[in-house]
Amino acid sequence: MSAILDKLLKGQKVEWKTLGEICKKIYSGGTPNTSKPEYWENGTIPWMSSGEVNLGIIYQTEKFITELGLKNSSAKFVPKNSIVIALAGQGKTRGKVARIKIDLTTNQSLASLTFDEKLVNSDYVYHFLESQYENLRQISSGNGNRGGLNLQMISSYQIPIPPLDAQAEIVRILDAFTAITAELTAELTAELTAELTAELNMREKQYQYYRDKLLSFSDVSIETDSNRQQQTATDSIMRTTNE
Template sequence: MTNSKHLPKRRFKEFELDGEWEQLKLGDHANILTGGTPNTSISSYWEPKEIPWMSSGEVNKRRLDKTDNMISNDGIRNSSARWVKKHSILIALAGQGKTRGMVAVNNIPLTTNQSVAAIEPDKTLNYEFVFQNLSKRYDELRLISSGDGSRGGLNKQIVSDISIACPNVNEQELIGNFLADFDSLITMNQHKLDKLKNLKKAYLSEMFPAEGERVPKRRLPGFEGEWSTKKLREITSLITKGTTPLEKSGEGEVNFIKVENLDASNGKILSCSKISSEEHNGYLKRSQLNENDILFSIAGTLGRIGIVESRILPANTNQALAIIRNKRSNLRYLAIALKSGSITNFILSNPTIGAQPNLSLEQVGSLEIPFPSLDEQKQIGEFFHKLDQSITLQQQKLDKLKDLKKAYLNELFV
């Protein structure tokens, strides 16, 4: 550990006695090149598909083993597209949204469009070390490209002038490989999370009857017979919504829940703003929340679900969330049934289009809920609850890995 300006906070043991790192300018130790786009109106530049060709949006892949598009040998001969060596660092000079300033590594030789700069490092720089360094400096790259990070773009000269603090190439390689292994671990856990989410999506499709059907495709053991359907208003004691507080400070003693406070994957209620007890018990009284109320988003983002837990009370909500108070069904089952295919299809095909998509309380009350026996409801609710717990645990594991990598990035680089 050290506080030296030119030494990292954390260093691998075999390099602890080595000296300070050296500031190197990329343009002095790498070949910087930009690409081009063959004329899209000339088909012979794009067919046959012979040469990998990437656009700036593909930096989001981070590691490229293939590209979305290919050009022909004719295309590269008649454009500014140029071959980029394998294991170069690719930086988006421009692009939609957050693309500009993002970096990737190519695991294959390829060509790029004009919105990508390729950094082909010489023997003094390890490509993985440079990639990880620039990944860490995304916000900085956004700022130097425009002054405020919102508009403008990077260019070849700006990339050439980027300075990187570097140890010898052996230490660079060790740092780069360590962080690359961390990336592999993160990717593996992301795949596990995606698999669980896709599994849940498949179960939602198969464990509830398809539209017009009375029996689900997949069923838990021990159950048979047709399901009935109930309108949501028939199995609930309350369907209402809140309103926007007059006081906009976001301060007070009572939690005020909005759509964005509901976790999209598990429905957990995240941190939220506050309102005063006076508002909560006054003009917002009709939307006071009880434990086990279901929150169902009906404006903007439609169909997001959450269950109110005691820990969040006292709480209130606004007009973008319907409050559904259960009466005649299993709570967990009802919450998951509101995510089933028939309900999702209704939401997608029946929103009232205004400034933003929305559903009326009348439409919510008219939702037709698949309705098996209470015993089957309970088991289905438990099944999805356990699956959601697995998803939450995997998400937490992934988040911890990402946080740990972020800490290593801060400590392993100057």
């Protein structure tokens, strides 16, 4: 995605700014005490965990908190059309970015970025930050999977800002590209799954065929051995009788 974005920005008049300069606010959330049921049970406020950032676009969350949980924790409301960045998380989560399409709250491992849409297109910022995934991980404090981003790192991160109409066109192109990529990936996955299923079915039939042949051969062998033993016993009796 980075190479595509670079081409789309080529020839555009851009102004480099930090995220801190273009954001209305950058802040993290919190987690209500999980040992207090009244903070979670029958909750109606969407609460996003860092792992959900991998979805890319957030229309709903797995968990909800109550008004009491919100009041007694560091969780904060994040308005829709904001962006979240994973400050920490397992595996490849750190540095991932997601677009928020509902009002929600987040845990402390997510940084929320809110914007004035009259000044900057939040979807453009999303696409740019998505292209910066490897760079965001590299600037993380610590080494390997144990590193972490912080709000200061996010605030000081620089982004090229073209005119709003150019931002909107870039978003249109990249959204279309993302949709096509997702569709092709789904089709390829379906084809591979179908081919694998057919191959497994064929292998199962081969297994059953050779298993049945082997069992049939064993039955014949056992029967032949039994007949041979019976014939040997009969011959012995006949010899004894004749003597």
